[in-house]
Amino acid sequence: MDVQGKLAIITGSGMGLGKAFAIKLLEAGAMVCISDVDEATGEKTTLEFAEKFGNNRVHFIKCNVLEKDDIVNLYEGCEKHFGRSVDIFCNNAGINHVKGWRLCMDIDIMAVMECAEYVIDKMDKRKGGKGGLIVNTASIAGIVVGWNRESACYFVAKHGVVVLTRTLGTSKLLKETGVKVQCICPSFADTNILADIGTQAFSGPISDVGGMQGFLINKIPILKAAVEKKFGLMTPEYVAEGFMKLVTKCNTGDAICIVKDVPPFIYNDMSKEFVMFLGIGAKLFKAAFGVELFTPQHQMAFFLMVFILANVLLHFLTSFLF
Numbered sequence: 001m002d003v004q005g006k007l008a009i010i011t012g013s014g015m016g017l018g019k020a021f022a023i024k025l026l027e028a029g030a031m032v033c034i035s036d037v038d039e040a041t042g043e044k045t046t047l048e049f050a051e052k053f054g055n056n057r058v059h060f061i062k063c064n065v066l067e068k069d070d071i072v073n074l075y076e077g078c079e080k081h082f083g084r085s086v087d088i089f090c091n092n093a094g095i096n097h098v099k100g101w102r103l104c105m106d107i108d109i110m111a112v113m114e115c116a117e118y119v120i121d122k123m124d125k126r127k128g129g130k131g132g133l134i135v136n137t138a139s140i141a142g143i144v145v146g147w148n149r150e151s152a153c154y155f156v157a158k159h160g161v162v163v164l165t166r167t168l169g170t171s172k173l174l175k176e177t178g179v180k181v182q183c184i185c186p187s188f189a190d191t192n193i194l195a196d197i198g199t200q201a202f203s204g205p206i207s208d209v210g211g212m213q214g215f216l217i218n219k220i221p222i223l224k225a226a227v228e229k230k231f232g233l234m235t236p237e238y239v240a241e242g243f244m245k246l247v248t249k250c251n252t253g254d255a256i257c258i259v260k261d262v263p264p265f266i267y268n269d270m271s272k273e274f275v276m277f278l279g280i281g282a283k284l285f286k287a288a289f290g291v292e293l294f295t296p297q298h299q300m301a302f303f304l305m306v307f308i309l310a311n312v313l314l315h316f317l318t319s320f321l322f
């Protein structure tokens, strides 16, 4: 989408990644409605943007994404203020797990679902809307498995955001409604969300988070410091560059991964194909070897067999052709 002249709403954009996304959109010529549950931060950011980009291109509306009335007021208030329809809605507000799993799930997935449902209806071409784009802020935590009990809710919620994006982001829904749905999956970025993690007691090893095998979080109590030391942190601006690539260049349903010092990449879902592939393997192994349960060990053997077969076939074809 060419964002020049478009109208965007970003939830939780008083600071952090949402604020950085807003800057990129404004720099590219869009109008942005800043929104946050924290009124003081939201207003301060809006004032800063108004001075830099012009009063007519930014507006602030307070919204707690947990409240449906606030969501409606945000959307309708934004359209009323700018006198036109919303083109881009960024479901960005989010928290970590420190205040408990239920609130984390309520904000990080339930509210995302609520907003997506509402916004699709508003943008739906069949219902008088003009179509548009929904961008959900997921996380790498929406792709990899979690590392401990305390933060499990965050990973569960972000997995929900990724699968919601892929489920809604189909060419069928786009054709019917004119609405694209995408998500951004950043790794660790230097924002407030990391600041208060680690002041509570962490237990046990991080089993596998992007190569963090064997890394004991309880040896270094502050997660932000630990992550910074181990991986470095991305700046919000760096993540926002990836956000712009997603918005301007990518397709509906796309999940873009943003990792420090790595070019952004689309992480396609191949689960359906993989399930079918394993199903074929399970059938073959039952027929050939009487295997009743197709375990990961059987699967490795199956992959090896397919690999060897593919090589033999390729060798045969190339020798036949040349």
Ligand SMILES: NC(=O)c1ccc[n+]([C@@H]2O[C@H](COP(=O)([O-])OP(=O)(O)OC[C@H]3O[C@@H](n4cnc5c(N)ncnc54)[C@H](O)[C@@H]3O)[C@@H](O)[C@H]2O)c1
Pocket (backbone or CB within 6 Å): 011, 012, 013, 014, 015, 016, 017, 018, 035, 036, 037, 038, 041, 063, 064, 065, 066, 092, 093, 094, 095, 107, 137, 138, 139, 140, 185, 186, 187, 188, 189, 190, 191, 192, 193, 194
């Ligand atoms: N920083 C990271 O490492 C990282 C990595 C991956 C994904 N994310 C995601 O990015 C998004 C933005 O987080 P951030 O890193 O900028 O953190 P942040 O804490 O700097 O910003 C989050 C913003 O959301 C607002 N917010 C919180 N609860 C809200 C609510 N109920 N209604 C409306 N606004 C609310 C906060 O006031 C704050 O302004 C989140 O969804 C987060 O999960 C962050």
